[in-house]
Amino acid sequence: KNEVEQSPQxxxxxxGEFITINCSYSVGISALHWLQQHPGGGIVSLFMLSSGKKKxxxxxxxxxxxxxxxxxxxxxxxxxxxxxxxxxxxxxxxNLIFGKGTKLSVKP
Amino acid sequence: xxxxxQTPKFQVLKTGQSMTLQCAQDMNHNSxxxxxxxxxxxxxxxxYSASEGTTDKGEVPNGYNVSRLNKREFSLRLESAAPSQTSxxxxxxxxxxxxxxxxxxxxxTVT
Numbered sequence: 001k002n003e004v005e006q007s008p009q010x011x012x013x014x015x016g017e018f019i020t021i022n023c024s025y026s027v028g029i030s031a032l033h034w035l036q037q038h039p040g041g042g043i044v045s046l047f048m049l050s051s052g053k054k055k056x057x058x059x060x061x062x063x064x065x066x067x068x069x070x071x072x073x074x075x076x077x078x079x080x081x082x083x084x085x086x087x088x089x090x091x092x093x094x095n096l097i098f099g100k101g102t103k104l105s106v107k108p
Numbered sequence: 109x110x111x112x113x114q115t116p117k118f119q120v121l122k123t124g125q126s127m128t129l130q131c132a133q134d135m136n137h138n139s140x141x142x143x144x145x146x147x148x149x150x151x152x153x154x155x156y157s158a159s160e161g162t163t164d165k166g167e168v169p170n171g172y173n174v175s176r177l178n179k180r181e182f183s184l185r186l187e188s189a190a191p192s193q194t195s196x197x198x199x200x201x202x203x204x205x206x207x208x209x210x211x212x213x214x215x216x217t218v219t
Contacts, residue, residue, distance in 0.1 A: 004150070031206060043198065043210040086150070090206070095166060098150030 023087030131199030
């Protein structure tokens, strides 16, 4: 079993919909990252969190340490949000482990 | 600031050839990383450098060598390329805040 699991693997939404991407992990962590990979291939860090919730614009990330689960929400989705969203966890003592990503397509 | 830069963007090699991927960052970060990304798999760490003068193996180091030339530059060398090394390679860096900054990637094909 992978140490970081994301769901769904693929997601298609209509413009304006509320989107949720989930990340579950099975190891002790010191932090969790959400990354966005654009269709052109570039990777951008969206959030780094170790507890609670963070918000940036239409993006919200939450983490529940007890349940070893994090969610990334996108409100009022837009076609420009189409990308692969990657969850990565930093082990308590060690490097990052990456999920396989969730491919999001937002249709106009 | 340019952030993290990588060269080249694309490369085609024949089996057995060697090449060096270059990475530089201008954010004064201590930590630098080399990852590879293959279809259907998450990013995997090849090597990392926690500070100038130190390097450590990651998850998939076989067939690669690295050099942390100075604080800015971290290069990845393939001594004898194999088709299994066909991948997209990303360099990344992080500072004390631990947020990751990625380069644009190098798409490598080994025939």
